Amino acid sequence: xxxxxxxxxxxxxxxxxxxxxxxxxxxxxxxxxxxxxxxxxxxxxxxxxxxxxxxxxxxxxxxxxxxxxxxxxxxxxxxxxxxxxxxxxxxxxxxxxxxxxxxxxxxxxxxxxxxxxxxxxxxxxxxxxxxxxxxxxxxxxxxxxxxxxxxxxxxxxxxxxxxxxxxxxxxxxxxxxxxxxxxxxxxxxxxxxxxxxxxxxxxxxxxxxxxxxxxxxxxxxxxxxxxxxxxxxxxxxxxxxxxxxxxxxxxxxxxxxxxxxxxxxxxxxxxxxxxxxxxxxxxxxxxxxxxxxxxxxxxxxxxxxxxxxxxxxxxxxxxxxxxxxxxxxxxxxxxxxxxxxxxxxxxxxxxxxxxxxxxxxxxxxxxxxxxxxxxxx
Numbered sequence: 001x002x003x004x005x006x007x008x009x010x011x012x013x014x015x016x017x018x019x020x021x022x023x024x025x026x027x028x029x030x031x032x033x034x035x036x037x038x039x040x041x042x043x044x045x046x047x048x049x050x051x052x053x054x055x056x057x058x059x060x061x062x063x064x065x066x067x068x069x070x071x072x073x074x075x076x077x078x079x080x081x082x083x084x085x086x087x088x089x090x091x092x093x094x095x096x097x098x099x100x101x102x103x104x105x106x107x108x109x110x111x112x113x114x115x116x117x118x119x120x121x122x123x124x125x126x127x128x129x130x131x132x133x134x135x136x137x138x139x140x141x142x143x144x145x146x147x148x149x150x151x152x153x154x155x156x157x158x159x160x161x162x163x164x165x166x167x168x169x170x171x172x173x174x175x176x177x178x179x180x181x182x183x184x185x186x187x188x189x190x191x192x193x194x195x196x197x198x199x200x201x202x203x204x205x206x207x208x209x210x211x212x213x214x215x216x217x218x219x220x221x222x223x224x225x226x227x228x229x230x231x232x233x234x235x236x237x238x239x240x241x242x243x244x245x246x247x248x249x250x251x252x253x254x255x256x257x258x259x260x261x262x263x264x265x266x267x268x269x270x271x272x273x274x275x276x277x278x279x280x281x282x283x284x285x286x287x288x289x290x291x292x293x294x295x296x297x298x299x300x301x302x303x304x305x306x307x308x309x310x311x312x313x314x315x316x317x318x319x320x321x322x323x324x325x326x327x328x329x330x331x332x333x334x335x336x337x338x339x340x341x342x343x344x345x346x347x348x349x350x351x352x353x354x355x356x357x358x359x360x361x362x363x364x365x366x367x368x369x370x371x372x373x374x375x376x377x
Contacts, residue, residue, distance in 0.1 A: 001052070002036040002090075002113035003105030004043030007207075008129055008284050012367075013105040014046055015172035016127070019364040020371065034097050036090055036113040043109075055093050058086040059108045086112030087119075094120045101125060101145075101375035103367075106134045114140040123374040127367060129171045129283035130308045131315050132157050145374045148367050150283065151358070153315060169367045170360025171287035178291060178361055180268030185231075188266045193255020194229040199342050201228045202274035207262060209235020210280060212329060213299055217278070218245050219331035225253040227342040231270055236261035275348060276341050278334070281313035281324070287363065289322075293356030295348050296322045297337050299329050321354040 037043035090112040102117035104110040117124040123145040150171040281298035300309035313324035
């Protein structure tokens with residue numbers, strides 16, 4: 001197993017490992033797994049916490065720019081010089097471990113381990129979470145035995161010479177996300193001031209929150225609470241500021257507003273309760289919301305690598321399966337987008353149905369099928 005750096009690469013990898021362990025366990029077998037990652041990536045915490053053996057290799061980060069000359073920065077040159085060392089380290093690890101297959105889910109660390117798989121003549125399966133191949137997977141595509149993509153629309157974007165190796169699996173979703181219960185969210189978060197006849201909006205900017213999303217929600221909060229209950233996951237560092245901003249709310253409206261820095265085990269239940277979600281549009285978020293069939297208003301992170309969040313959001317918005325607010329986002333723009341979803345149940349239902357057609361709750365099993373096929377080829 002290799003991949004990581006961020007949750008978008010790490011959690012699909014973890015879900016694939018869990019699913020593979022369960023599949024082999026049910027057949028009376030076991031999985032011997034080793035995760036190759038970086039010392040400072042999210043995977044360095046996640047893999048050991050799950051009891052997965054973990055080894056690190058050197059890798060380099062490419063700082064992208066639309067100006068090719070800026071790509072030749074001292075930092076880029078220094079980091080790229082680390083890649084051959086990482087490949088040598090990964091080759092030693094792969095040679096010693098002798099795996100039947102290497103699964104790479106992207107991130108800079110996937111490049112050394114993926115190249116090591118090629119050098120050691122081990123089948124390599126790539127998994128791509130976003131609509132377009134990320135940089136690491138583009139570098140590894142010609143070395144891959146199979147390329148698992150998350151969307152049908154990714155296929156024509158692949159290099160012609162590797163398309164025959166591609167298969168649509170979807171993006172693995174953590175099983176616990178799919179098993180939430182609305183009433184448990186009400187109890188766990190004490191949402192007793194919520195008006196159950198109104199729709200519930202879940203607002204999130206990710207684990208650390210997003211200043212852009214927090215700001216636009218603050219600007220329209222009285223209007224929003226007149227039409228909906230709101231669960232706002234704002235990031236731990238932003239709670240005090242937003243609580244102060246909400247202090248002057250009418251008590252009835254204030255009862256419909258639940259502000260929290262972070263959601264942990266309650267998240268699946270909150271998603272089950274939510275009628276509309278306002279969020280960033282990372283690949284993992286899209287996979288979860290489409291698997292659940294949730295209407296969403298996406299506010300993409302403008303600085304995401306390769307502008308991938310805007311591409312993700314536009315992909316669903318063009319199909320009527322979500323709404324995408326691109327560029328500068330204002331309070332009136334959010335009101336215009338989310339208002340009809342709150343006041344017209346039929347519109348919510350239609351968007352939910354279209355979103356669900358893009359969801360693949362069985363993506364982890366599909367990816368495991370590809371991995372097992374490559375391992376036995």
